[in-house]
Amino acid sequence: MPEPRHGRRAALSLLAAGTALAALPRGSAQARPLEQVLSTKKLRVGINPTLPPFGVFNDRNQIDGFDADIARELARLLKAELEIVQVGSPDRVPFVQSDRVDLVMGSITRTVDRALVIDFTMPLHSQSMVVLAREGTAVPLSKPADLNNKDVKLVQVRGTTGIPWIQANAPQAQVTLLDNYPDVFRALAQGRADALVDVYESVAIPMKNQPNVRWRVLDEVLATMWTGIGVQKGNSTLRDAVNVALFDMHSRGFVNAAWEKWFGGPMRTPVPLNPMF
Structure with missing residues (x-):
């Protein structure tokens, strides 16, 4: 027997709903x-x-x-x-x-x-991506290109914008990913990492909270971004x-x-x- 018209419409509606749900991100x-x-x-x-x-x-x-x-x-x-x-x-x-x-x-x-x-x-607000380094690192860091060295240890917060820059510009560096900024700055202060690539606005205050560390922000701004x-x-x-x-x-x-x-x-x-x- 032919399917009732209202049944076909209902089936099509259910199919459309299922397709829309399937399209949503997991x-x-x-x-x-x-x-x-x-x-x-x-x-x-x-x-x-x-x-x-x-x-x-x-x-x-x-x-x-x-x-x-x-x-x-x-x-x-x-x-x-x-x-x-x-x-x-x-x-x-x-x-x-x-x-x-x-x-x-x-x-x-x-x-x-x-x-x-x-x-x-x-x-x-705006953001300026920079390199924040400790003084006295084993590998001298005077310009961003110096980060592309297998002996340089970088530490980053997961999911932040510095990571793609490192992947594109410093692929040889060792990179440790941590969950938050306090842990990142602790690693830097303890000498377990040499530098961090991040926006200046995110690191300015945490940097001041570690007064016993001699910090240096490299002069070159890597990018100006918008938040x-x-x-x-x-x-x-x-x-x-x-x-x-x-x-x-x-x-x-x-x-x-x-x-x-x-x-x-x-x-x-x-x-x-x-x-x-």
Whole structure:
């Protein structure tokens, strides 16, 4: 007997739903659009507290810092209560993909690879990638090209932007990957590694927290990059609202004031005020 028309439609609907689900990244979950953020009056933001001064634990053991100030202002503008979720550098993309957070921060640089799996807002701040080295290393390090040596020991945080640069420019170096910045700086301070390739804004404060180590930042800037706020792929309603809020915060100087509060000075490369986002 011919299949009833409504049965065929139902079968096609189920097939389409299955195809859409199969297309989602493994471990992903449907993002909460702006409407749901507004209806629940809750904004969940991932912040890395081991990356001072972007994220720190304050005296009350609460997550604070530059990112927390930005997140609080975003939540106020979106008329929502802020829920800060602790993330590490390797967790940033998976947490926003799996809907454990609505937005993710933690100095997440806009890269092509990341843009394939998550969406980004307009720039929040700039970054300058540099080489941070200890004085007195076995191999003299005076320029970035010196890192490409089998006797050079580099230490990096997993999932950070320095790793692709090393793979492309210093493939002969020995590389140890650790989970967080405190462990990385401990390894450097103890002489278990010679240098770190990372953005200056991420290493400036941890470097000062190790006063017994003679640090040297090589003069050459490897790249200037832009950091946005990560949103789940396709969640355009939330991304668009956050873009408008960020433009407002840049326009009235809120972002720069928060930066100077936590970094003690202005951004090296200010974010251009551009309404086309």
